[in-house]
Amino acid sequence: MTKALLFDLDGTLIDSAPDIHAAAIGTLNDLQLPPVPLSEAKQYIGDGMERFVKRILTRQWWGEPATDLLTHAKVRMNIHYERECTVRRLIYDGVKETLTTLQAAGIALGCVTNKPLRFTQPVLAACGLDVFFSAVVAGDSLPVKKPAPEPLQEACHLLNVDCHDTWMVGDSVADARAATAAGCHFAVVSYGYHRNGHLPDADTVIKFFPEVINLINFQYSTEKKTSHAGC
Incomplete structure (x- = not known):
């Protein structure tokens, strides 16, 4: 029962993909890295914020970026997502x-x-x-x-x-x-x-x-x- x-x-x-994607774009812009398309970002969602950040940095499912880059990217992602998380959901x-x-x-x-x-x-x-x-x-x-x-x-x-x-x-x-x-x-x-x-x-x-x-x-x-x- x-x-x-x-x-x-x-x-x-x-x-929530549009909000997460907007935060990802802001993060990648801050790091002077190429943007990730929304269709690709959607596939990266589901395993937690850190894994999502790793994926947008490496454009690989289980990629591992440099530690310093990951640390900086997580800070920027948190800042951007805090602004974006309730905008387009x-x-x-x-x-x-x-x-x-x-x-x-x-x-x-x-x-x-x-x-x-x-x-x-x-x-x-x-x-x-x-x-x-x-x-x-x-x-x-x-x-x-x-x-x-x-x-x-x-x-x-x-x-x-x-x-x-x-x-x-x-x-x-x-x-x-x-x-x-x-x-x-x-x-x-x-x-x-x-x-x-x-x-x-x-x-x-x-x-x-x-x-x-x-x-x-x-x-x-x-x-x-x-x-x-x-x-």
């Missing part, structure tokens, strides 16, 4: 209405994101989404972030639910791996930020956000995943 739903933020609840269609319905139905709701808390809180508030989540676990809330299972386990703990009774809804491989490791079910949104357009493995695909409501009574065709310690 579904008792809780956990949601990724960027690419799942909101289209767009809530995906049906998000507020669906969360309202789920909340009224007594489903516990949480947000688990790799975005730092200093940006997560103002973005949720600016979008009017903060009122829905009884648990918010950000990229720096714990020593590890997704794809580690601990952020999802912590959210379940805060919501007082078992991971087996919980869905993680997200768009990335990090979301999928975290859900599998935590023992949660995983639903992938088809409209998010996917590397090369490939969807990660999931229990089900969400094409339009209101379909999330179907997860409440989802009929499982496979055995539940085995959870790790903490759930």
Whole structure:
């Protein structure tokens, strides 16, 4: 029985890519480096701010820039994103209405994101989404972030639910791996930020956000995943 739903933020609840891209352009300009196209920047989102900065510096998925350059770039990115993070963000269609319905139905709701808390809180508030989540676990809330299972386990703990009774809804491989490791079910949104357009493995695909409501009574065709310690 579904008792809780956990949601990724960027690419799942909101289209934050234009704001992140604007901050990236400002950062690269400061460093006198070539700009990165929005379409490319979208593919770099999902594994936390530091990894995003590494990607825009090296234009490689797992590239490692010089330490001094990375340190400077992270400072500039934080400055620019603090200015930009609530300027262009767009809530995906049906998000507020669906969360309202789920909340009224007594489903516990949480947000688990790799975005730092200093940006997560103002973005949720600016979008009017903060009122829905009884648990918010950000990229720096714990020593590890997704794809580690601990952020999802912590959210379940805060919501007082078992991971087996919980869905993680997200768009990335990090979301999928975290859900599998935590023992949660995983639903992938088809409209998010996917590397090369490939969807990660999931229990089900969400094409339009209101379909999330179907997860409440989802009929499982496979055995539940085995959870790790903490759930």
